Amino acid sequence: MKHALLTVATLAAISVPAFAQDRLTDRDVKSLVSRIEDARDKFDNALDGDLKNKVLRGPNGEVDVKNFLDDFQKNIDRLEERIKPEYAASAEVSTLLKQGNSIDTFFRQHKPGTKGESEWNRLAGDLKTLATAYGATFPLPENATVRRIGDGEVAQTAELLSKSASQLKKSLDADLKKNPAVDKATRDEILQEADDWSKEAKALRSRVKDGKPSSGEAQQLLSRASRLQSFIKNNQVPAAASAWSGLNGQVQALADAYNKPWGSSQ
DSSP, X not given: XXXXXXHHHHHHHHTSOOOSSOOOOHXXXXXXXXXXXXXXXXXXXXXXXXXXXXXXXXXXXXXXXXXXHHHHHXXXXXXXXXXXXXXXXXXXXXXXXXXXXXHHHHHHTSOTTOTTHHHHHHHHHHHHHHHHHTXXXXXXXXXXXXXXXXXXXXXXXXHHHHHHHHHHHHHHHHHHHTOTTXXXXXHHHHHHHHHHHHHHHHHHHHHHHTTOOOHHHHHHHHHHHHHHHHHHHTSOOXXXXXXXXXXXXXXXXXXXXXXXXXXXXX
């Protein structure tokens, strides 16, 4: 039985891939938006003066370039003003990325070396980083979901997971005492997993609240969640299974915050 548990744990750990990059904190996102605003000014200054005064015709109708660029600036300003710890401004980011799509398409349809292209490429790189922070890509695909879970919500979710993990441990303990198929060593091992999971959730909450990088802690938490889930699925632990069904949504919310496809990989 113990060997089976170790095998399940190993497979579960493999099924949770490492994060490609760290999650941006609220402070990081605000700095990124400020950088985008600065890059936008340099881009605007680099454009050909004649182009700014043109009305371009495209598949969606006529576009007054000057008004379009003014709207682009206003959308950046609106995003900078509205993003707060309690509001991630996902809708505002979506609007900005969609407008950026039009500019990116313009340069892809013109010969290389068009004035402002280099500055746009720099700005587009920042928009890609912004899109990633909101679970999307840039250029933004049609009907793409643009959503970021802010630091406050991540910290709250981690706190809920810590409390839920403590209850899960009690349920596992009660179930396993009635299950003769699981030996004491295995029972102690899985109970320790649940206890460690609770502590890791507290550690994650602390780092997020302090505005520190936290992808490593989140990776550790999700890996352990995967091991616990595998054990619960493969053993007769009805109370623990019920407790797990109640906290699975919290695990999913945390995975979403770090752009980890938890549900699809389980």
